[in-house]
Amino acid sequence: MKKLTINKNTKDNIITYGIIIAAYIVMELLINTGHISSLMQGLLVPLCVYVILAVSLNLTVGILGELSLGHAGFMCVGAFAGAFFSKCTQGVIPVDLLRFILAIIIGAVAAGIIGFLIGMPVLRLRGDYLAIVTLAFGEIIKNIINVLYIGKDSSGFHFSLKDSLSLGLGEGGEVIINGAQGITGTPKDATFTIGIILIILTLVIVLNLIHSRDGRAIMSIRDNLIAAESIGINITKYKLMAFSISAALAGMAGVLYAHNLSSLMATPKNFGYNMSIMILVFVVLGGIGNIRGSIISAVILTLLPELLRGLSNYRMLIYSVILIIMMLFNWSPKLINLREKYSFKRLFKKTREVQ
């Protein structure tokens, strides 16, 4: 009889999906039996948002091998596009779930298009220059959203970059995006279940891309651009493909984020470069190019400040120290040698050899 063989990649993927589904079942059980504080329950949707962001950024940083510091900008585009749609159609589409799914699609497409437009000129740059330009784009997106005013009345939509008065709204008009005040009254459609479904969707897209022909082309660009070009790989096409898919997934996370809050504002804290950097920390700490690592580190690093809450003011200080120590421990060549010297595997091996 032919032995059933499972491809190594497939096995790896099954483990990744398994972890997510197991985590979901455990959390649902804990919620239903009332073992989880309301504080932790409030964290569940943001946790899903961060996991999606980390996985999608890993596509750019780990698989494509380009440093992007503007990921929060794409999240911002998705969040505002999705929330704008939901706000406009709140009365028109009565089914919450349908409206939310449409909002997610619109947010992802909007972020994907912006990612494509930004990527086209920008991906010519290399290394640190690309990093600073993506950072600049992230800040530009945030700044423009902060001065954007959109209102709606009987005669259609009105746009302005000055203030809500200059919209010139007619009778019964409503300001939807109110500059720095953002969007208020977005329906709270995001749930943990939808978050988990979106994580799985993200994983399906990213993992299938990595193991496809296109994914191998993208990784060949990362490993050696000149060699990849010389065997006829279309560099621009594959770079743009990875970059816009990554942006679209970030946009999807943004929609989820927006529908978890009653008022959405673009502040430096949620959509500024600090956020982009935080996502990058998830990716690097989880292992560049390792999707499962990104998920785990996003979860741990999001929960860590909450678990340290008892230490009040010291928690972010401890967080930063842990971050530095973990980086040194993981990456310092001297410490890596030391670890290998005294690792359990090695000690175990030695005792066996003696026997």
Next chain:
Amino acid sequence: MSFISYLINGISLGSVYAIIALGYTMVYGIAKMLNFAHGDVIMVGGFTVFFAVSMQGLPTAAGIILSVVLCTLLGITIEYIAYRPLRQAASSLAVLITAIGVSYFLQNMALLIFGANTKAFTSVVTLPAIKLAGGQIMISGETIVTIVSCIIIMTGLTLFINKTKAGQAMLAVSEDKGAAQLMGINVNGTISLTFAIGSALAAIAGMLLCSAYPSLTPYTGSMPGIKAFVAAVFGGIGSIPGALIGGIVLGIIEILSKAYISSQLADAIVFMVLIIVLLVKPTGILGKKIQEKV
């Protein structure tokens, strides 16, 4: 007339950016890393002066010296503990994330010691303002001191790098670490020296920045830090005259767009100009073109 005073303000702000950008550009040139914690060293410099002069009542000169010495030591320590172990690491991203960790650490340390409230910084400059053109243009003492110190620092640094042995060693290390080591240059010492100079400049920039914009929080340094970094890239990262040009151009653009276009969009305009410059000239205005080899 108001245009000229805006221009002078722009040059003054640009001078601060240029001094900060020097720190970025020197460190990048020599260690090939983006030192994200540089902006927070500026904040530490500002807080030290605030602590010494406003809280302890020390004379201003003592406060300035204390701040420069403390920041220099801080720069050396950060390099020694956080960056040196990762210099040979497999990924250059590792040291970037560690720098972010250091940045969080400094911000939260300041938050613990001084609290989140905005502190009113007393200007360290006692020079009176100068009136020009029959009182139509006012140049504040801070502006004059900032521009003059930027000129002194630029000249001093250029002389230091071109005329002294340590400066030549810096150039050599930035060009080729291995070859420099073979020639008997102490690479670790040279990198420490670069961090020391960069951090001392950050302390001075912190004082000038807080004197011109007298409010101090644990996050004061991060936005000027990012903008100075943009200035360094704009002028061509690794180049000292590039940092000066980048800083001044950025300062002028920022102040003029605040004055004539929109104060909220000023940052967006600054970043837009950077993107356009980089798309036309991918290594910045004065950046060296590096030929990629197979």
